[in-house]
Amino acid sequence: MKASFPNLGYDTYALKTFVEDLGGEVILAPPNSRRTVELGALHSPELICMPYKITLGNMLEAIELGADTLFMAAGARKCRFGYYHYLHERALKDLGKECRFIAVTQYSPFDFVFKVMPGIFGVSPFRVIRAVAKLLAKSRLTQEFRQQLNRKMALDFDGAEQAKPKALSVIERAHTLKEIQAARGEVRRIFALNGSEPAIRLGLVGEIYFMIEQFASQEIEKELGKMGAEVVFERSLYRHIRHLLSSDPAFVRSGRLARRYLQESPGGEAIRTVGEAVYFQQQGLDGIVHIFPFTCMPENIALEALQKLSEETGLPVLSLSFDEHTSRTGLLTRLEAFVDLVKRRKLGRRLHRN
Amino acid sequence: MKVGIPRALLYHRYGRFWEEFLAGIGAEVVVSRRTDKVLLQKGLSHVSSEICLPIKIVAGHIEELVGKIDVLFLPRLLWLEDKLYACPKMIGIVDIARMMTGDRVRVVAPKIQGSLWLPHFRAGMELCHDPMRVARALTRARRHIPVHDRTPLFPDGEKRVALLGHFYNIGDDFISRPMVDTLTGHGYRICTKDELPESVLRSRQGFARSIRWVYERELYNAFRFLVDKVDGVCMIVSMGCGPDSLVAEFMRDEAQRRDRPFLQLVIDEHTGTAGIVTRIEAFLELAERRQARALQISDSRLKIGGQGRAA
């Protein structure tokens, strides 16, 4: 089996290790590029949200490289994501691509461990559990990597850029639990933070695919880092898996904090987006950046809540929606203006206090 | 006590029921006026520009009511039987309404999960405190919940077009008037989803089974039922509507396979009547050409058949 799956930011490595642990051979899709999006968009319904287009592009490019089995996550069908795989499968069939397509439902971890994965790879549930444990460890590693990278970028952008490939190769090479443990220390050493504080800290919230796959948001963390803002985030693959295993305290907290604005979950990740924003506000962060795909349904509801939060607390909030036509210059201008505003506001408050 | 209902979204299905029910418990019911440009404009300033037209419209209606009412009655549909969900925005609109109105009005939002009875009873109790009266009002109002069990007839020789779309779009004259006028003006009978019996709309056959949005399943079922009985299918999709962007895609596919003209009419607040009319007319032309071609084919088939017998 030559398995492939859509890219998922830095966590692509974690997923690769997971499939390899189960005995599959992995063919990674080429890194996301202009071509990926264009290829995907060409064969997508016009009005669908952006994660669909990119993931379809990934699949098509992976098939070009010889993948014969494609994995795609499936959801609760409250939002479009739950239906992606029907469209993916159909699009691949229409294009005459010969491959096995496997949609993996997220919300039944028990089935996942005891039925689905053993059925596909012919391995024991015990091995699946071990692989999941490793997936957790590795995605935690990438989460830490991202946190440290973001801080380093805000303080010393060039240094961070230099250190990044080295850290990534350490992550890629870590295979056993022990190695992953060792890699955590090494990554920390590579980024060598000296304890100084960045000028401003911004909380990043939004739709989960955008939170994980930086390409979709045109590497917003990097751009903000370049402007001297540390990007703090909470959502990651690690947290998401913990949530699927019903062991994520942050999820419960988000639900509680979001209630002031949203009393009922509209599906998707709106509750988390709002809950995290409120949390970041309480933690004293200087602003919120909210990213999501153009016409994303839950996030557009969350947007109203974030506006209200901003109105009530004075916390600057920047909501940005993206599609494949989003102009880079326009984006950078808006980010710069926002960072300026946040910096000025912070300075003003500090002066005021003195 | 003045209770306001926005004339939008679910009102287009449950409006009569709500009016009757609220009047039954002694409330003075205020329904916002019919949608117009001014109302829409009010809505636009309250919600993100990416949101679909129906939500913008309902926001306008809510804004219109504020100041004239004490209580806003805005049921929140989470799911209907069989755990079929409402769309995220329909669920979220109640929270948006709360944030919009702040403490200017009280929002009463019965949470519909499966059955209508209990949540409405609770909401009634919030307003009236007399359980007997609430129960009586509910029972009496119930007959206004539209139920269809008869299948309409589809006589031969009639020109028909299926006009599909969410009932709050079709039911809102402001949106559907130009489409309806153009179609009827060209002598077509319009078939909509809401005149079909429940047995058709609730069907779980084929792909409909996989659709977990309540109104999308209805739309898809209506499409499957009507597609062979009409000359063409016209689907109204709001720009930014998530569910429709998907389901319309499956419809288009199927229509193509069956060689039926299919028009996806994407609308938002900038859509002008002229644009709609042009697109529908082009679509009707296609439908007529296809009709003519179909006749020709069956004509020539007859001839070939005739020759065959003669030989």
Ligand code: SF4
């Ligand atoms: S959450 Fe947003 S991006 Fe994800 S499927 Fe739903 S609409 Fe699309």
Ligand code: SF4
């Ligand atoms: S189903 Fe579509 S049109 Fe209706 S509220 Fe949801 S997004 Fe808007």
